[in-house]
Amino acid sequence: MTKKKGCRGWRWLALWWHLFLLLWKTIDAQTRYSIQEELKDGSVVGNLAKDLGLRLSEIYDRKLSVPSAAGKQYFSVDAGKGELLVNDRIDREGLCGQSASCVIPLQVVVEDPLQLFRVEVEIQDINDNSPTFPSKDISLEIAESTATGARFPLEYALDPDVGSNSLKSYTLSKDECFAIRIKEVAGGRKVPELILAKGLDRERIAAHKLLLTAVDGGNPARSGTAQITITVLDNNDNIPAFEKSLYKVSVAEDAAEGALIAQTKASDTDYGANGEVEYSFGVHTSDAVLSVFTIDPVTGTVFLKGKLDFETTANYEIDISAKDKGTPRMEGHCSLHVEVFDINDNAPEILITSHPKPVREDAPNGTVVALINAQDLDSGDNGKVQLKLPKNSNFALKPSFSQNYALITNGVLDRENVSEYHVEITATDAGSPPLSSKKTVVVSITDVNDNAPVFSQPSYNVYLKENGVPGSILYSVSASDLDSGENAKISYSILDSKVQDVSVSSYVYMNSDNGSIYSMHSFDYEKLKVFQIVVQAKDQGSPCLSSNATVHVFILDQNDNFSTMRLDTDK
CATH class of the missing domain: 2.60.40.60 (Cadherins)
Known part of the structure; x- marks a missing residue:
């Protein structure tokens, strides 16, 4: 008969682990x-x-x-x-x-x-940046016939600081012919405009030199300056004027190269060459704009020449210039605001915040295996990510906050059946069409001593001739254990019992490593015909598990006694 039993205290240890992992x-x-x-x-x-x-x-x-x-x-x-x-x-x-x-x-x-x-x-933010102009020197040519009140857009200063430390105002050095006006454009940017406050007289003053100062709101305030040089010219006294001061358009980030972005139009009331208009981007247009957009100098049509990327730049503010062909050339300006709207062109990304640790096969449901984060560079629904695991998985995803999840156990684990799980996680966004990506997390299952050693058969019959040599091997038993490591390492022993009122250990002994049973002395059939040995196989787990088997030893008779004859002397 085979018997399974555990060492003392294993139930308390299992309860301790259960409480520990639930914390x-x-x-x-x-x-x-x-x-x-x-x-x-x-x-x-x-x-x-x-x-x-x-x-x-x-x-x-x-x-x-x-x-x-x-x-x-x-x-x-x-x-x-x-x-x-x-x-x-x-x-x-x-x-x-x-x-x-x-x-x-x-x-x-x-x-x-x-x-x-x-x-x-x-x-x-701290006020660690002064306002700066793209150029320290600004040159303008203005005809003396220009009407009072004419406006001339100037380069705006940049201040990387924010809030109260950002750019707040501009000032202009004193000049009776010019004043400054600050215009706020899209995004809250402050742009200075030079206003002609009094008619020009080239014969009296051929050039005006002004100092433009940009001041931020820090305490103490910081400032930057640019020198304005105005050359007074004759003739051509009408500036090209755009139909709108601001054009607004929206474009998908996957718009094809060559796509029409906007149609601008300016007119000049002058005659002949003085009224012919040529379009271009402003002189201080950034390389980032020039690499993406182009403008037809004759029609004022703006085209796409590069690729848009919402994740890199969501909107553009473009200065467009219209110059006539008179002498001197007069120039008008408008702004083009291009808003780039997002399309679902980025698949979600799955990040493993903490590397998965091995999990005990008796771990309770809810045991945390790894921490997962999902990201998507797109915006809106295109950037909303949902994580999923295959159906009937032994694991689940527990949401935490801001696209963070915990990978937890959600089923019975049995290392003897599956020692390593390849958990495939799928991330899908809410775009149309949706995009997805996958990542596999490898989870190793560590062994728990939940299998007792099992003998190759519950009982063994051994037939032994009497008068054998002491120390000879009687029989070898074997057992196996489905666990691994120390939990599967087996030691053999003989349980104490009595044979003719003498301990069985006086008759036989056992090799604890290989299960071989040896005789302690020679057996005599006439004194002992049969006896039993109960052997035990025990693993090295904690708690340890064991099982027993019975070895029946039968002593075989040998012809080792002489015949005796009794004589009747009376006859």
Whole structure:
């Protein structure tokens, strides 16, 4: 008869593991800090251990890390104090441009059990940039016959700072013929315009030199200047005028090269060459615009000559110039605002935030295996991502926050059947048509001692001739264990029992490694004809498991006794 039994205390150990693994949870709450840009390396951002409710010892023991998805490690953690420190130069303008809000999201990961904390660091702007003009020298040619009130767009200054530190105003050095007007265009940008306040007289003043100053709102304020040189010319006293001062169009990012973007039109009331208009982009148009758009100099039609990418640039502000062919040439301006709308041209990306750890085969449902993040560079529905696993999977995805998920167990695991799972995760966006991508996570299953050793047969019959040599092998039994490692390592032993009131160990002994049974002395059929040995196979698991088998030993008679004869002496 085969008997299975476990060593004492295994039920308590299984309960302990169950409670331990259930302690894991994904933290939905978030911690937020606020610091100024350009702090020195080593500056303290906040006490991360205290704010996340972690003991200082856990910083090292649980391998706290602050992985960077941007490829630059702006922050580090002082494991001794539990403080989050500045680790690299933080330039708000380089990081967030002129966005009103600048937040660096951090994912703080601790292990054993796995936890994910969401931490945000708001970067506050300091007034570390002065307004600058694209060119320090601005040259204009204005005919003396130009009517009072005529406006001349000037180059606008750029200030990378935001909020109160951004560009606020312009001033112009004193000149009786000119004044300045500030116009606010799309996006809140302030553009200066030179206004002719009084008629020009070339014979009195042939050239005017003005100083244009751009001032920001910082405390103290910073400024930048540009020198304006105005040459007064004769003749051609009408400026080409556009039908609209602002043209607005929307274009899909997958528009084909050569597509018509906008039709602009300007007219000049002068006669002949003075009224003939030629179109071009403004002299300070950026290379980024020139690489994507072109304009027909005769018709004013703007065409697409490069590729648009919503994820790189969502809108363009283009200055268009119309010049006549008179002497001097007069110039009019308008603005073209091109809004690029998103199409679903980026497939979702699946990121493994923490590498999967081996999972015990007796792990309860809900045990966290790995942390997953989904991203899509598109916007709106095109950027909404849903993760899925195959049907009937032994795993599930538990959503956390902001496209973060935990990969958890969701079924019975049996290492003896499947020792390694290849979990295929599919990410699909909500675009039309939807795009998807896949990633496989390899999960290893570690063994639990849930299988007892099993003998090759429940009982064995051994036939042994009497008068054998002591120490000779009687029989070899064998057992196998479906577990692995120490859980499958088997040792053999003989359970104590009595043979003719003497311990069985006086008759036989057993090799614990290979299951061979040896005789201790020679057997005599006339004294002992049959006896039983109960052998046990035990694994090295914790708790250990074992099973028994019975070996029946039959002693075979040998002709080892002489015949005796009794004589009757009376006869």
